Amino acid sequence: MTAPRILDATKADLPGILEIYNDAVANTLAIWNETPSDLESRRAWWHGRAAQGYPVLVVHDAQGVAGYASFGDWRPFEGFRHTVEHSIYIHPRARGAGLASALLGALMDCARGCGKHVMVAGIESGNAASIRLHEKLGFTVTATMPQVGCKFGRWLDLTFMQAQLDDRAAPGEAH
Template sequence: MEVKIDDATTDDLPAIAAILNEAIETTTAVWYDELRTQDWMDAWFELKRLKGWPVLVARFDGRVVGYASYGEFRPHAGYRDTMEHSVYVDTSVRGTGIGRKLLAALIERARTNSVHVLVGGIADENTASISLHRALGFEEVARMPEVGQKFGRWLTLIFMQMVL
């Protein structure tokens, strides 16, 4: 399976939105309900560009099948070298190594950009994401029982981090 990791362009935004919106509608990977519009994606991508935060995409067979990015962890100067990241893979190709490739590439980019810590906020029921992060060297550093909710049930958040 020939998968290429690239920096995203504006042409990739509809595909990124489709992957994200599927996760919003059907999973507890994200804890909001509003689907992302093209305008929202444009503003998101422009902020990433202005801040120098990467948006990486995985391309396979001529289409975008996943993406990964990071951005501010908390909006205070003291946290400036810590980034919170996310990684999403299209349902059709999950379990084929793309999430691992994307996250590994994002870690490398973070190192290049002198990020000191990467943090992932993950629902404790998201075993795929937890395993992926553990496989790449992240460790669980916090667990916050029932701090969120979706689909009518309480959700527990864990933070996994890697000091780069």
């Protein structure tokens, strides 16, 4: 199998990204929002990532955007500037084809290139496939927070996982 071609998202990808995002809102526990987004919101999100120097990556198949991934600041305080939290979403037609693994690997490389030290994942605790994917790429479970969210009329537990992206002993060291 050929490795998927990972690209930087363009404005033309935003409708496909929106379709994937809204499917996850409506049908999954991957996003804990209950209100669908609109194209202007996705455009503002994309511009915001670009303004921070953070990537939005996409992979295409014959029908368009098959998946996307990005990361942003984990917490908005200076002391957390070396840590990012990521998101990966795959179109239902493309799930199980290895795209999430390829996107996550590329995203981790981008984070290293930005000088980040740790990448965090917040995953609904029942999402065994996502937890396995993250473990495969070196993430470890660091916390489980019971009943911190809700969707579809039930409480949701949140599992935090993280991966160390480099071996710097101190933040000031070159990476």
